[in-house]
Amino acid sequence: MKASEARIRRVERYENSFDSITEAVRNLSHALDGFEDIQSGIDALEKYYTGGQWLKDFEADEKGLFPPDMKRGVLSEDAVSDLLDEIKKLKARCSSLGEK
Secondary structure, eight states, X not given: OOOOHHHHHHHHHHHHHXXXXXXXXXXXXXXXXXXXXXHHHHHHHHHHHHXXXXXXHHHHHHTTOSOTTXXXXXXXXXXXXXXXXXXXXXXXXXXXXXXX
């Protein structure tokens, strides 16, 4: 007995979905592994930013106490705050996925 055209199309459609989902899950797992690897750096950055040292370094930068060619994007007024907010949003997004 030969499979009907509808059955063939259905299996092909779900096979394509399976392949796409498998790739997305593999990519997400890899990204989460990387995110877990940098968590201690995130914690340290948050402590630096909220613990008062960032403000002291920011003020020193305003006074020109750092070399002018030194990379110091971390001292921009919004960059660290925006990054930490984005990380919180990503964590909330990951949590909400587990609730679905």
